[in-house]
Amino acid sequence: MTKPVVTRFAPSPTGFLHIGGARTALFCWLYARHHGGQYLLRIEDTDRKRSTDEATAAIVEGLDWLGLQPDGDIVYQSHNLDRHTEVAKALLDSGNAYYCYCSKEELAEMRENARAEGRPIGYDGRWRDRDPAEAPVGVDPVVRFKAPKEGSTTIHDLVQGEVTVSNKELDDMIILRADGTPTYMLSVVVDDHDMGITHIIRGDDHLNNAFRQYHLFGAMGWDVPEFAHISLIHGADGAKLSKRHGALGVDAYRDMGYLPDALKNYLVKLGWGHGDDEIFSTEQAIEWFDFDGVVKSPARFDFTKLEHINGTYMRESADDYLTEALSPFILAEFGIDEAEIPKDKLLAAMPGLKERAKTLVELAKSALFLIAKRPLDLDEKAQKLLHSDAREMLARVLTALDLVSDWSAESLDAALRTFSEAEQLKFGKVAQPLRAALCGTTTSPGIFDVLQVLGREESLARIADQTMK
Numbered sequence: 001m002t003k004p005v006v007t008r009f010a011p012s013p014t015g016f017l018h019i020g021g022a023r024t025a026l027f028c029w030l031y032a033r034h035h036g037g038q039y040l041l042r043i044e045d046t047d048r049k050r051s052t053d054e055a056t057a058a059i060v061e062g063l064d065w066l067g068l069q070p071d072g073d074i075v076y077q078s079h080n081l082d083r084h085t086e087v088a089k090a091l092l093d094s095g096n097a098y099y100c101y102c103s104k105e106e107l108a109e110m111r112e113n114a115r116a117e118g119r120p121i122g123y124d125g126r127w128r129d130r131d132p133a134e135a136p137v138g139v140d141p142v143v144r145f146k147a148p149k150e151g152s153t154t155i156h157d158l159v160q161g162e163v164t165v166s167n168k169e170l171d172d173m174i175i176l177r178a179d180g181t182p183t184y185m186l187s188v189v190v191d192d193h194d195m196g197i198t199h200i201i202r203g204d205d206h207l208n209n210a211f212r213q214y215h216l217f218g219a220m221g222w223d224v225p226e227f228a229h230i231s232l233i234h235g236a237d238g239a240k241l242s243k244r245h246g247a248l249g250v251d252a253y254r255d256m257g258y259l260p261d262a263l264k265n266y267l268v269k270l271g272w273g274h275g276d277d278e279i280f281s282t283e284q285a286i287e288w289f290d291f292d293g294v295v296k297s298p299a300r301f302d303f304t305k306l307e308h309i310n311g312t313y314m315r316e317s318a319d320d321y322l323t324e325a326l327s328p329f330i331l332a333e334f335g336i337d338e339a340e341i342p343k344d345k346l347l348a349a350m351p352g353l354k355e356r357a358k359t360l361v362e363l364a365k366s367a368l369f370l371i372a373k374r375p376l377d378l379d380e381k382a383q384k385l386l387h388s389d390a391r392e393m394l395a396r397v398l399t400a401l402d403l404v405s406d407w408s409a410e411s412l413d414a415a416l417r418t419f420s421e422a423e424q425l426k427f428g429k430v431a432q433p434l435r436a437a438l439c440g441t442t443t444s445p446g447i448f449d450v451l452q453v454l455g456r457e458e459s460l461a462r463i464a465d466q467t468m469k
């Protein structure tokens with residue numbers, strides 16, 4: 001019987017949840033879901049100097065926001081150090097590892113000589129078969145793993161295909177440092193084994209490590225998991241994604257007003273494809289996801305595409321979901337507290353508003369007219385539109401609208417059309433100043449939507465505010 005699939009996302013908590021890390025987590029999650037397996041989270045926090053609790057919290061929060069909660073308790077690598085040491089000892093006992101007493105100077109000289117002679121600059125294995133009785137006194141040794149010296153190692157990577165390295169390139173790596181602490185390479189293998197990981201899905205910057213890890217699994221007599229090394233994300237210019245291309249942290253995308261499901265949809269598409277499908281649900285992604293669709297070459301991050309996908313998700317999102325999601329953005333943009341937001345009005349306006357906005361930030365901006373208190377602050381364009389002729393005309397519009405008793409789109413439409421005909425004005429010449437007076441801006445949903453959502457009293461009052469000056 002084949003083992004149930006278990007994947008893991010194993011970030012080092014040294015900063016935020018990187019957008020590339022989020023994609024790795026997503027692939028791990030999708031693959032596990034696709035096979036009805038488990039997706040686990042391991043925080044690789046053994047580098048105590050670089051790991052912070054804030055970074056761990058940011059990673060957990062970012063994954064949470066994306067809906068990528070792990071299936072079991074979070075594993076903290078630092079809690080397993082005794083176990084890693086125990087495995088190093090077992091490797092010593094079985095003859096797969098040995099003590100090495102080389103000094104720093106010796107190692108430097110070794111590298112120099114290798115470089116000069118054009119050999120690989122790895123450790124030359126000088127303590128591999130040496131009698132431990134020759135150990136210098138007072139030197140704390142490191143423990144090295146005996147890598148195979150002859151032949152080659154081949155990994156059948158689910159993304160990269162068959163990849164082979166000559167074993168000459170694998171020197172005897174350190175698994176326990178002189179102070180007795182395990183190295184990253186050992187910890188990863190022990191944890192992956194102990195967590196029952198069947199598929200290691202990660203960035204292809206770890207492909208080289210896989211060859212070394214492969215032999216460690218073997219030396220312990222453990223099954224080697226499948227590997228899937230996915231290409232890194234690049235910027236639009238083809239260079240590895242970095243700060244100068246834009247935001248790198250998932251939290252920044254949340255703050256820019258992207259919806260988690262849209263970002264997820266975009267990230268799945270980044271390096272994986274299912275025909276020409278561009279927009280699909282999480283359920284579809286789970287159903288379709290497999291490594292066949294993962295491309296080997298680096299994917300390029302494309303903000304325009306992300307915006308497009310986000311806009312589509314916004315339009316398709318439920319009005320009440322967007323109304324709720326908007327509160328933090330209204331607070332951030334305009335300092336208006338949730339309690340002061342007229343949610344009923346916002347909800348009523350949402351069908352018109354969401355058609356135009358590509359992000360929640362844009363949506364918040366377009367909703368400001370609803371929330372703003374009278375008299376409105378006019379933006380520059382609105383001020384320009386409301387010159388004295390326009391304000392006089394608004395006074396007459398006010399009289400005309402005051403006569404509309406049932407404040408419906410049809411009656412308002414009829415009243416305004418009659419008015420523009422009587423004034424011999426194009427409809428736009430009436431609607432534009434009216435919009436400026438009602439919204440304080442020159443862009444908004446359709447004018448009838450605005451009038452309706454604001455309601456009779458508020459609309460007439462806002463128009464009156466601009467006619468009186």
Ligand code: GLU
Nearest residue numbers: 010011012044188202206
């Ligand atoms: N902790 C490593 C990183 O953040 C990942 C290790 C792995 O996936 O094996 O790059």
